[in-house]
Amino acid sequence: MNTLLWRDLRLALRNPRGWVMSVIFFVLFLSVMAIALGGNTTKLRPLAPPLIWMALLFGQLLTFPTIFQRDIVDGTYEQLHLSGISGLSITTSKMISCFVVSICPLLLAIPALGIGYGLDKTTLAAILLSVILGGPAIIAYGIFSGSIVAKEGNAGFLVILIALPFLVPVLIFALGGIASYRENGLWNLEFQALSGISLIAIAAAIPATAATLSSYQD
Amino acid sequence: MINYLANPQRFLRFAKWAIPTFMSAFIVSLLLGLWQALIVSPEDVKHGHAVRIMYVHVPAAMMSMGAYIALFMASFVSFVWRHSLADYGARAFARLGAVFTALCLITGSIWGKTGWGTWWEWDGRMTSVLVLLFIYIAYLFIWEFTTNKKQAARFAAIFAMIGLINIPIIKYSVDWWNSLHQPATRDLDTSMGLPFYLMLIAYMALFAWLSTYQVRTDIMRARKNRENRKKTATASIKDI
Numbered sequence: 001m002n003t004l005l006w007r008d009l010r011l012a013l014r015n016p017r018g019w020v021m022s023v024i025f026f027v028l029f030l031s032v033m034a035i036a037l038g039g040n041t042t043k044l045r046p047l048a049p050p051l052i053w054m055a056l057l058f059g060q061l062l063t064f065p066t067i068f069q070r071d072i073v074d075g076t077y078e079q080l081h082l083s084g085i086s087g088l089s090i091t092t093s094k095m096i097s098c099f100v101v102s103i104c105p106l107l108l109a110i111p112a113l114g115i116g117y118g119l120d121k122t123t124l125a126a127i128l129l130s131v132i133l134g135g136p137a138i139i140a141y142g143i144f145s146g147s148i149v150a151k152e153g154n155a156g157f158l159v160i161l162i163a164l165p166f167l168v169p170v171l172i173f174a175l176g177g178i179a180s181y182r183e184n185g186l187w188n189l190e191f192q193a194l195s196g197i198s199l200i201a202i203a204a205a206i207p208a209t210a211a212t213l214s215s216y217q218d
Numbered sequence: 219m220i221n222y223l224a225n226p227q228r229f230l231r232f233a234k235w236a237i238p239t240f241m242s243a244f245i246v247s248l249l250l251g252l253w254q255a256l257i258v259s260p261e262d263v264k265h266g267h268a269v270r271i272m273y274v275h276v277p278a279a280m281m282s283m284g285a286y287i288a289l290f291m292a293s294f295v296s297f298v299w300r301h302s303l304a305d306y307g308a309r310a311f312a313r314l315g316a317v318f319t320a321l322c323l324i325t326g327s328i329w330g331k332t333g334w335g336t337w338w339e340w341d342g343r344m345t346s347v348l349v350l351l352f353i354y355i356a357y358l359f360i361w362e363f364t365t366n367k368k369q370a371a372r373f374a375a376i377f378a379m380i381g382l383i384n385i386p387i388i389k390y391s392v393d394w395w396n397s398l399h400q401p402a403t404r405d406l407d408t409s410m411g412l413p414f415y416l417m418l419i420a421y422m423a424l425f426a427w428l429s430t431y432q433v434r435t436d437i438m439r440a441r442k443n444r445e446n447r448k449k450t451a452t453a454s455i456k457d458i
Contacts (some may be wrong), residue, residue: 057419144380148360148373153238158363162377163358164386165349172244176395193394197387204383208376 001089008097011070016154018066019101022059023109029055030113041118048117049178053171056106056131057164060138063102064159067094067146072216080141081217081218087131087210091147095139095206103135128180130174131193136198147212169197222301226437233434240427244420246253259413265422268332271325273413277421278322282350285315286385289357293378296371302440303433308378308430309361313456315427316354323347333445342393353381 012019033051034044070079080090107128114124143164149155177190222227255273262269293299326344327337336343361375364370406425 094414098290123258146375149363151369152363152365155363158356158359161352161359165356166351166380167348169384172391172395193391197391200383200387204380211376212373216367218368218372 001093004085004089005093005096008093009100012097012112013100014146018063018122019066019105022063022102023105026106027056027113028172029058031116034116044117045119045123048114048119049123049130049175052128053112053174055136057167057171059106060102060142061160061163062156064142064146064163065149066152067098067143068213069146072150072213075215078217081214083202087213088206090213091143091206091209095136095143095202098139099135100141103131103139107131120142122126123178126178129181129186129191130178130194131205133177133194133198134170134174137170137194138167138200142150142202144205144209147209151216155210156170166201170194170201173197219324222421224301226303226441229303230434230437231309236430237427237434238315240430244423244427247286247416247420247423251413251420254413254416259410262410263407265333268329269328269410272410273417275325275329277323277418278318278325279347280418282319282322282347284422285318286350286354286382288429289315289378290382293375297375300371302371303437305374306433306436307429308374309358310398310429312354312357312378313432314428316351316358317352318421318425319347319354323351342389342395345395346389349392350385353385356382363428367382367430429451 030051033055037044068077077090081087086115097193110127110131111124114127119127141163145159148162152158165176173194175191177188177194180188180190223232251273255270259270259273280353289308289311292304292311296304296308307346323344326347330339330344331337357374359372361367361370364373378433
């Protein structure tokens, strides 16, 4: 499990196509949005949380198809499967490495964009918290949808279809939590619900992803 | 019952009388229900004649959820026993479920125009039904996109089961987000209850009829493909 996790992390970091793409998409999307909305900070400020979340979701959706593609196509997964490593630990290590590699860079990018959108410290903190609490759910459904399309060549559309309906509650509670952070602080109702959804998503997605992966061996 | 129908041969025998039975049940209950709903039943105090949309709308909403439960059960059977009939069933349920969900949205939007004065409102229930429609569409697209059909069956079944966990979460999150829809009223007067239940029976019979029909078609198609394959295999070296 430990070795697997380090392998996944190292591979992901050395192959920056996935995570750099999502960061660049994130920055690009938000900059273009700011331009499209007229570049007026007073107008942009209330729109920043939903825009940042949209950029986050779509940037992540871009990376999902590639999560398992390599391992399945070059036979690594088959070798791991044959050597008796359970699908659950493969999935779990993939999930941790994805979280580290694709959510953490965004945590650095958000404050930088916050300057562009004229956000104050409280809102910025709320947005960062919402990303940390909701991130596991995004990654969980991401690896699940990624495992379904791992063998299909261009399945970006399918990933969007599979993952987005499940991410609706995450989006709702994340934005609700950001809105009520100022009054109710860190542990407000919405953030509690968001953490709950993340836990459920992890619990549901790990066995489901392990099951989809094992069907490649049939 | 499920065990009995799991055999394709027996299923075809069952379908031979089940399809006409369901069809006639549908036609009879639809005609009776429409007559009751459109002519006999009284106007509502609040909605006026527009209440008659309820007889089409509410059964569709109930069936959109019911179809998902049927889809879940078929997916579970397919996941555990890898039975191809369960896959045919699940696909048929998903198609019909998507249609019922779309019907529910369309009739709801017409009712919304008369009731609230707007075609669409981002209200909790409407949004959750819309997301349900997206889930049905995603389910059907998994079948379309995955080239290996045995794998597609696994993926689709797993997706349907994950979807069942998510539907209540989506529903409560969206309800919390925004709610304007009137709470469902359970105590219908008999003059309104009778046409309502007749329409519900009509919808269920339609669901049963079309899904049995679809499964029978799928069995026959699979058999036909198998026969075609057999024919090509008969060529032997002696023929040349």
